[in-house]
Amino acid sequence: MKWLRDTLGERARFHQPMSAHTTWAVGGPAWCVCQVHSAEETAAVIRATEEAGLPWMVLGRGSNLLVSDRGYYGVMLRLAGPLARLRREGDHIRAGGGAPLPAAVKLAARVGLAGLEWAVGIPGTAGGAAATNAGAFGSDLAALTRELTLLMPDGEVHTLPGEQVPAGYRRRELPPGAVVLEVLLALQPDEPRAVAERTEHFLAQRRQSQPVAAATAGCVFKNPPGDAAGRLIEAAGCKGLAVGQAEVSARHANFIVNRGRASARDVLALIEQVRRRVREATGVELELEVEVVGDA
Ligand SMILES: Cc1cc2nc3c(=O)[nH]c(=O)nc-3n(C[C@H](O)[C@H](O)[C@H](O)COP(=O)(O)OP(=O)(O)OC[C@H]3O[C@@H](n4cnc5c(N)ncnc54)[C@H](O)[C@@H]3O)c2cc1C
Structure with a gap:
């Protein structure tokens, strides 16, 4: 699509290895990763991509994604520039869909706004966190979301009250094909010192219980009702289990660590082994929290 190159210039990059765009550092090439700076530009790229018969998706920080080794023959849109801004508005933080969640957590501590401390250590974007309803320590993003500004499939932009978009555990029922352009968080x-101290406390808890410095995508499986996936995986004897360079973390059994050059195939094979062992040991069928994308 010459159009992408002509319109976005350097902001359209072709044949991008997704291992460089995901926290798991796994995945083959995406045909195009492009940075979009406005709702109009986003809508135009989506329209052109669909007219060319290619799939598209929004790429946040790639911290909840397992991209296949063959990659993604389509367009990944990254919300950048004005769509990645953060600003305080009274007791609210307005975050562009592409704004890093860690920067929002820092801003909240700096200006003295409480409520987002639990999100420290989640490396995603505000849009990705809204789309997946990221959560930790008993809180989640939906609970703080006053408004969601969405680009709809017809190209219209709508701002909806948060409660109009149903949410559950790691789930937000966005209209199909909607892009989260902006999130307004009520804090x-x-x-500031009290917010910073609570943030530090949550970070210390993460550091103690999770392999925070390793290449991972956070928790691989959702917690089944009333239980913790990590506990079940550990009970099934999977800690330390490895396929190639992918290994079940010794620190937290619901994390799979890329020890260097793991392939998506390694990770998927390990996921299947863990699932089978947990099923055989406990009868529980674990459901994926991470999203598998790309060409099989
Ligand atoms: C070390 C580590 C710790 C983590 N801890 C947690 C945790 O405690 N709790 C938790 O919930 N998660 C956790 N995660 C997982 C991950 O960070 C979250 O799911 C995060 O919200 C994903 O955001 P992202 O921007 O990386 O989205 P991506 O992984 O890039 O995308 C995820 C999905 O969201 C969609 N999406 C992204 N942006 C938009 C947008 N603007 N509009 C519409 N759809 C969009 C994508 O298309 C994709 O379907 C952790 C991950 C890591 C690596």
Whole structure:
């Protein structure tokens, strides 16, 4: 699509290895990864991609994705520039869909807004966190979301009250094909020092229990009702289990670590082994939290 190159210039990059765009550092090439700077540009890229008969998806930080080794023959849109801005508005933080969640957590601590401390250590974007309803320590993003601004498949932009978009555990029922352009988070004023201390406390808990410095995609499986996937995986004897360079973390059994050059195939084979062992040991069928994308 010459159009992409002509319109976006350097912001359209072709044959991009997804291992460089995902926290798991796994995945073959995407045909195009392009940075979009406005709702109109996003809508135009989507329209052109669909007219060319190719699939598209929004790429956040790639921190919940397992991209196949063959890659993705389509367009990955990254919300950047004005669509990645953060600003404080009274007791709210307005975050562009592409804004890094860690920067929102930092801003909240700096200006003294409480409520987002639990999100420290989640490396995604505000849009990705809204789309997956990221959560931790008993809280989630949906609970803080006053408004969601969405680009709809017809090219219209709608701002909806958060409660109009149903959410559940790691699930947000966005209209199909909608892009989260902006999220308005409702927080409470507090002493900056108190917010910073609580943030630090959550970070320390993560550091103690999770392989935070390793290449992972966070928790691989959802917790089944009333239980923890990590506990079941550990009970099934899977800690340390490995396929190629993919290994079940010794620190937290629901994390799979890429020890260097793991392929998506390694990770998928390990996921299947863990699932089978947990099923055989406990009768529980684990459901994926990470999203598998790309060409099989
Ligand atoms: C070390 C580590 C710790 C983690 N801890 C947690 C945790 O505690 N809790 C938790 O919930 N998750 C956790 N995660 C997983 C991950 O960070 C979250 O799911 C995060 O919200 C994903 O955001 P992302 O921007 O990386 O999205 P991506 O992984 O890039 O995309 C995920 C999905 O969201 C869609 N998407 C992304 N942006 C948009 C948008 N603007 N509009 C519409 N759809 C969009 C994508 O198309 C894709 O379907 C962790 C991951 C890591 C690596």
